[in-house]
Amino acid sequence: MKKTFAALALSAAAWFPATWAADADQVQVIDPYARAVPPTAPASAAFMTLRNRGDHPTALVGAESDVAEITELHTHVHENGMMKMRPVARIPVPAKGKTQLKPGGYHIMLIRLKHPLKPGDKVHLTLRFADGSTRAVTAPVRPINGMGGMGHMHHGNMHHAH
Numbered sequence: 001m002k003k004t005f006a007a008l009a010l011s012a013a014a015w016f017p018a019t020w021a022a023d024a025d026q027v028q029v030i031d032p033y034a035r036a037v038p039p040t041a042p043a044s045a046a047f048m049t050l051r052n053r054g055d056h057p058t059a060l061v062g063a064e065s066d067v068a069e070i071t072e073l074h075t076h077v078h079e080n081g082m083m084k085m086r087p088v089a090r091i092p093v094p095a096k097g098k099t100q101l102k103p104g105g106y107h108i109m110l111i112r113l114k115h116p117l118k119p120g121d122k123v124h125l126t127l128r129f130a131d132g133s134t135r136a137v138t139a140p141v142r143p144i145n146g147m148g149g150m151g152h153m154h155h156g157n158m159h160h161a162h
Helices: 002-019
Strands: 027-035 043-052 058-065 068-080 084-086 092-095 097-100 109-115 122-129 134-142
Touching: 027 122, 043 058, 043 068, 043 092, 043 134, 058 068, 058 109, 092 097
Parallel strands: 027 134
Antiparallel strands: 027 043, 043 097, 043 109, 058 092, 058 122, 068 084, 068 109, 122 134
């Protein structure tokens, strides 16, 4: 009985990888970057485009970073005439489609920075997808240009909720 089960398990293991690749292998990460922030800023954000080359939808369900004590998925919502940031449990990535993580939309929050993020620095991220697979990403730090979207995120006109 054990030999039959082992043979079935081996044949299944040989078949599944060919038909169901890990989500992390199907999602291409395009143009990742993190925002440079002033030395006193407690948080920053990372942005990128996620392009799903696979035949089934997936979602980004988590992220970790080497530069922040807390790393969360967030989006912006209009509430009572104001833009507010809200944590989200997942960021959907449609089959054969793409999702942009950008200022004013979905993004990865880097909270309680361990050190200031300066242009030219690198932020190492680990992205976790719905199937549990992960992908390592290096995001260069870019200067804030125009302060749009996320630029005033902790200055009173934008409320950050947890």
